[in-house]
Amino acid sequence: MSVKPEPGSALFAGPFALATLSAPDGPAFPALVTADAQVIDLQAAFGDDRLTTRDLLDSWESALPRLRALADGGEPVRGPLDGFRVHAPVEPRQVFQSGANYRQHVIDLHVAHRAPGDDRPEEERRAEAAEIMDRRAAQDLPYVFIGLPSALTGPYDDVVLPAWAEQPDWELELAAVIGRPAHRVSVAEASGYIAGYTIANDLTDRATVFRRDMPQIGTDWLRSKNAPGFTPLGPWIVPAESVPHPGDLRVTLTLNGETMQDESTRDMIFDVARMVSYASQTARLLPGDLVLTGSPAGNGMHWGRLLRDGDVMEGSITGLGTQRTRCVAEAS
Template sequence: MSDIEFKLGTFSNGGGAAFVGLVIGEKIYTLSQIVEAYGRKGPTTTAGIQEMLDDWGANFDALCAVADFVANDGRPDSDWGGVATLSDLKALPPILRPPKMIYAAANYGGHIREMLAAGTAQNDEERDNMLDRDKARVRPYSFLKSPSALVGAFDDIVIPPESQKVDWEVELALAIGRTAKRVPAERALNYVAGYMTTNDVTARDAQARPDWPTLRTDWFTGKSHDTFAPMGPYFVPKAFVPDYRTIQLTLKVNGETKQDDPAGEMVFSAEEQIEHASAQIALHPGDIISTGTPEGVGHGKGTYLKAGDVVEAEAAGLGAQRCQVVAEDI
């Protein structure tokens, strides 16, 4: 592993083509250019983070060597031909086209309690079931979110005209780096390539379907609108995250802190979520699992996003997002 900690990101410059950036400190190096300068065996591809995840073990080792080379070569930045800072570039979702995105529902105790207080349960039995987190009885609850909902960390969140209750949910996302099927929890982190900040934006009033009362929650309509998955700005390799449970998840709306809890307060750990998901379907490199949101969503207090709001979300150490909320132009 490299002595130099680095991040990866996917960026564009002036509307140009997307490229992978190697991020060391505040400097963003165009990966293809520094690999060419390196002149030795580099990653199998620099086309995209998704493509590098297809052979992540070898490619991570190669990236470590490249990062050491950049940090220790002693050249001035001008010699690299592609050095920038985040403010110079447009941040795109680190993984542009993940095969699938699996999200955890009701995975923090405080969030479960606030949703119950907001009237999520329709009767006492449902309330008791939601509060029961006995793992001998209860399995993780997951849903699929469309990858087309992805946007970059500084892109707009667009409120659809059908919804008056669009909400925020800061989350820790992980990316799979090896094909996984029926992986036990104790080995699950061996299949994780890295982590990202994300915001599981949700249209609460679209989740409830009074026209289909017996079918209950509409995850597709509530979760998969365009722009409802700001991701990034960075992809941080797992090797540089000693313990994901210590990552602090924070979210602010117009400067006011709404969410502020460590990832370690999950009910079902990232390992247990991988075990559960891989028992249903094979996980492949580039798949994203978003691990749930802590207490502090707007629905708990009946407050929601509106055009003009600014949402700042961060999983500490993975990069901060800042998204403007706008109404859909129809």
Template sequence: MKLVRYGQPGREKAGILDRDARVRDLSGVHPDISAETLARDVLDELRSIDPETLPLVDATERIGPCVSDVSKVVCIGLNYRDHANETGKPIPSEPVLFMKATTSISGPYDDVVLPKDAEKGDWEVELGLVIGEKAQYVAEADWQRYVAGYCVVNDVSERAFQVERGGQWVKGKSSDTFCPLGPWLVTPEEIADPQALALTAEVSGEIMQEGSTRDMIFNCAEIVSYVSRFMTLLPGDVIATGTPAGVGFARNRFLKPGDTMRLSVAGLGEQRQRVVAHEDRIR
């Protein structure tokens, strides 16, 4: 099942994809894809609905972030060996955790806005885990019970803010539009093995990242268990599980206004974004 949110920012409604990948209006059943929608009994109810019986959504409608009311976005840094190597960092002995502000969340096709004084905008294609049940001290063997679905995440970064301005990474990760989510929230029965998914990122027509989730240093089970030891995960929370090699920071190639990005994770759809300057956005 592929769930989607459509409509203008702040007014999105729930949708579901039909067999032809068209969006159908689900808002008559549930108004939004929110924490309540991610409960197991609600998802089971939605699986029983034939999308072909629901109204077709106009194809010109904006697609929003695939889940609403996210309480936190938790990110795993340096979780691919090749990415750690390209940054010159040691291989972590435990998962590296950092956060993105929830105000950074945007739709999968919305513009990515480089913030004021930005110098080194960067891309990172990642597998996102969307939490469906309150999670504390989760055993690795039980991790899937707590995950309602998967999505594509672009962990957009401003490397000068992140690396050169002191302090923690969060300020280089949290500008508005720096966390495109979606296009879909894909429920687990559609993904046979989340540790065997190809990831790709293309910038202005050039392939920058090609990897697989099989190359994670810490897999999904380890990540959910580990994060839940240090904070309570709530329904709707998103964990971005890390990115493979090929980021701009390692290439000395950074985002500039006019660039385009295309990011995909196998089975989870494709994001497409245009990069714009802060000054152009506020005119």
């Protein structure tokens, strides 16, 4: 899909963003995309025909000043963005996903997933969920689990809905991209380990979230979230210096032109720095890794409308651009 900024609008916040692009029938390459939608081939600019976006993130502290200089001009561009294919902007080693991190979203899910035999009024169940959220916030325990890099796909690629997925749902999320190895970093330090931000749509098959054969096992994130292409990513990585207030961004998803999610990251229970710090207490986060921060209210379970063949999702986050994906049913 070719990409053009709308008249009077910007593709992203700041003077440049990182992308992974390819010309028609050509290999993918890391690119700097300027605010006026011009493409600089970073393999050529850095003199390394094997360079990837993740390599840049591996040496982010030294790469960032060079990227700023390239964005200022003086480097021949490869051409306008329109006409290049846009891929997922990075191939991470690890994907850290977050559940139950938007207050209103979790309350809605708690009400939607009524337990068998629970005949209490909705108002009572909402009050119970709100109490649970307050307790989680007080205990300072985010919920983080592991996703698979193989689930990632480009921001304009079709999403194949597996034949076995009975309730495929959308979950648009802000994703932090790690720029320095991070292990046991504090909340105060965590923002310094974030290279930039991008958009992720963390699709979930609601029917397979909980194990039916043995409910005591709990959630099955492998089955429900990690089908190939279930995580459209991008289109860009916008440097953190261009996104000074990640806790005040608008997260919006439309389905066939109708707004389904439209919420601020202010509704997060745990902010981005807290999520990065928490994940790093156990794991060693590596450059290029993704930390997804949860999805706001307005998913398909809330609306009683799950994804179907032919649906088109458009997801945008303030300053990070817009992704557009079409759902295609898997051939039986």
